[in-house]
Amino acid sequence: MRGAGWLALTLIVLPTIAEARVTRIVVERSEAAGNGFTMLRGRYEGELDPRDPHNRIITDLSAAPRTARGTVAYSATFAIVRPNDPARASGVLFYDVPNRGNARIEPDPAGHIRVVSGWQGDIAPQPGVQTATVPIAAGLTGPVLQRFVGVAAGSASVPIVGGIVRPVARPLPVSLDTRAARLWTQTADSAPLVPVAAGDWAFADCRTRPFPGTPDPRQLCVRGGFVADRAYTLLYTGRDPQVLGIGFAAVRDLVAFLRHGSRDDHGTANPVAGLVRWPIVTGTSQSGNFVKSFLHLGFNADESRRRVFDGANPDIAARQVPLNIRFAVPGGAADLFELGSEGALWWSRYRDRTRGRGTSSLLDRCRASNTCPKIVETIGSAEIWGLRLSPGLVGTDARRDLPLPADVRRYYFGSVTHGGSQHGGFPLTGEVIPPGYPPCALPLNPVRTADIRRALLARLVEWVRNDRAPPDSRYPTIAAGTLVPPDAAAMGWPAIPGVPLPQTALNRMPDYDVGPQFRYVDESGVASRQPPRVRQILPARVPRVDSDGNEVGGVPLVALAVPIGTYTGWNVRTAGYGRGGSCGFIGGFVPFARTEAERRQRGDPRPSLTARYRDHAGFVAQVRAVAWRQVRDGWLLPEDAARTIAEAEASDVLR
Template sequence: MKLDIQRVESAFEGLTFGALGPYEKVVGRAHGQVDPHHPLNVDIVNLDKAPRNTSGLVEYAVDFCILKPVDMSKSNRRILYDAPNRGDKLALVDLNESVKGLGSNELGSAEDAGNGFLMRQGYVVVFSAWDGAVAPGVGYVEHASGHLLADFPIATNDGATIVETCREEIICAHTDGQAQAPLAYPAHEPDRGSATLTVRQHEPDARVVVPRDRWRFVSNREIEIDLIEGFDAGAIYELIYAACDPIVMGLGLIGVRDLLGFLRYENADNEGRPNPLNIDGQIGVDYSIAHGRSQPGRFLREFLRLGFNEDMSGRPVFDGLYITLTGSRGMFLNQPFSQPGRFPRHHEDHLYPGDQFPFSYSTKTDSISGKTGGILARCLANNVCPKVMHVDSSTEFWQGRSSLVVTDELGNEIEQPDEVRTYLLSGSGHAGPQMLAHAPMYWSPSLNPVNELDYCALVRALIVALDEWATQGTEPPPSHYPSVTDGTLVSPEHLNFPDIPGVTYSGAINTL
């Protein structure tokens, strides 16, 4: 690991946090190189097809940002790693109730500190890129600055271009005129004429072919559609085309493992530059906890499932994981032509990967696929399991199939590992008020009012409990999650929705 520190500057306009004093921001890029044949790396899809340097290693680079006390000796010697959501930093939204929320990634103003919770606790807050699909200025907030970007190589077949049939689902959000749609991967020029575009109103509807003169390639990364009459703004347009140049997206897992392992355990990088978290030349942190909300939470579940909580020296990377708002989902990440931002929603993207076994932390055999596995299986086998808090809102039961976190495919309750606690933020929605203020896609398509229940205080309490559990062995509150055994988890057929004036209820859920 080589750290290129680009700048060190005052954070939050020099705001001080009691005896801890002011914080500073360290911004840079981490450069890694990995052996594609090492046993801890071989599960990364297409890593063996990536270009290699003269040492036979695959190179990659990821942006990082660190918030730390100016005087590191005043820190609590703990890393709080926040896995970004499509390049955006969320920890200060969830935990500090940052007023600016997603409107700022720069973390330079006093407003960005919010209530100062993480700083007053003395955490070293680390953010780093893992999503190779993020482009500059394209996150949850359009044109917001400070997105964290990753540079991962393109796989080839011994230098020859890899081509594969791919699909893009497109929601145009309006009904008149034309719409432009970017493509996740470039269209292979010789095969552009074979591409097809269809439209349907809902997922199970029959596809209607869009005539070739009603759409066109603007470039190999974008199409233009003359919108079809008779469909509303939620219509699903589906492009099937020959794509090329798959990114080795699974390197995001390696990047987090190696950067966080370095910050926790190493005094200096490969070129002798000191770890920015050192105190008087010695390692300055003792523990590491990760926070992942929604998409990054699904990333952390994949990180565990694929065995990446073990660094190259066999040491645990994280002592605790706070995984929230994921339901039972995984991620379309470590696959050819992956799109990490996609996940099966109620209306669209239903056919993309992300809902594959295993769903639960416990190891079990799936009677449908015949597979055996569990999210914690690998870390249990290698004795590197963190303490895990899995926290969902009510939305995840309707949209994210949360029941599979605690039941098998037949609806039977399964016992949770000792390393896991599960909690439901009952009555809450996927996005709190801070998110809603800066991410209009959460509320703009909604017929009913959006749930603005603020659960940040509960998140802070659980983070404290997770820290004490992971670092001191203090037992956290027992799990508080719907259960088949006590009758709080029931099938949709046995649930009645209250009659609320002005609220339309369809009874629809996001089925698997």
């Protein structure tokens, strides 16, 4: 050990029984977290048997280097917040899947233990970020595809990195000879790929030396510099892939150890031994996609065939995470050629005739092992418009609603941006709602969803711990007439002057052919055909809207019940590459006119604020009535209702 602050924690493993193979946990720092809780930070080490059926699904695991015991070793960081007094522990462990290494946990007033850990092996170790160190399958090669969009005009060269938010380095090319690679440009996703001659680009750094620059396998240089409104697609042969699918097993084995283990292989006690009865996993966006893939690939059964998580909340997760793929980019976001929607996207069994991929569900493996958790899925408008959620609701043919199993609830947040806003649905005094992300056409959507999700997570705990079922699912459906074709007329969209039509913003879903080595249903394997061939564009359905343009059929949100404008889960790009199409998964906002005179002058079909609420007091009274009704019906916690009312009182609405 490196000092008194270091603590090794070990699970004793019986030689005749396969158990979760965490071999060492080291607490590098222990500190008071306030309110009678302690924060533990450190790292853990584990080993996987490639022959074990629970691990065989991991792509390239068999090619990873072995220990003397014939196992494959990995390590990851972690953080745990636990109550100091064991009597305060609720028995619930919340594992919050980090998003691109970002994770923040704090004391839980309900006494729940909170845990995060690294799983994404392509993130370099760095302070404050949860990371994993996974082995390299040395000697393996394959095609590597990387796109560059929005490069600043005239840039001499750009780093070859993937993902968004936290860019990660891509594999090195086998050769720097551009004749053995390809580069194309595009003016829009729907436009053809135009080849760039091999002599007009280089694997090189041209920032200090003109083209062809200084040879560099981690930089891309183009003769004459990059053009800002074009996309560049690079294809080369990469070598030595990381075995990124180990991230699923790393989470599985850590939680199994915390739930069942007593000591690690070095004899130190599990810091939460005896305190964990009901583990629950939550993940938002990319992390929610991780939760879906974790369940789908069978990782909710540990190596002793025990259930890992009793409850799960994939939040705003429209796809699977493309992690278990050679040369994977798990940090993408449904842009052109990015994988994640090729496999099962539905909770019940569905025959995917449109793509010819047989019958499957996300829960097939946990059904077979009797290890499925209770699931609360929370999803929003931006996931339909920007992240291709539709097949998860109505299949790839978009003909009928797919049923939900009894152990799954779905709650849809209508007319919201991806993840919701920090606002309460109306501007606060002295605060101006910021304009949309340049270059989006509409200002940012201010509707907050965290309040209702907080209440639903409390209901998930009750369901897992006490078998008290949460409310019935609430989401738009074809059967109810609230899920319709993606055009303004079918949606009932009001003709608001100066506002784009919604169908221009839909991110339509391609059916990709990435070659015979890819296991499509499992979103796993080797994508040998790059760029993918687009076989067809799949049909989609979107929610109907009311006369204000706000979506119907979902969970009742205070902001939609007492609106001050039209809220959208979509937006339209106004400049640069993709102009006139989807502006990603960013929602918009179109405020109502203040008075009827203003409304008539604009030609706005939506009633004004004064026609709806008369004055500020009338607006606040309606917010108060709706918020407390939400508490009564179980959609809001009392403290969140009180905060929403206070925000309405402090707002500038009709002052």
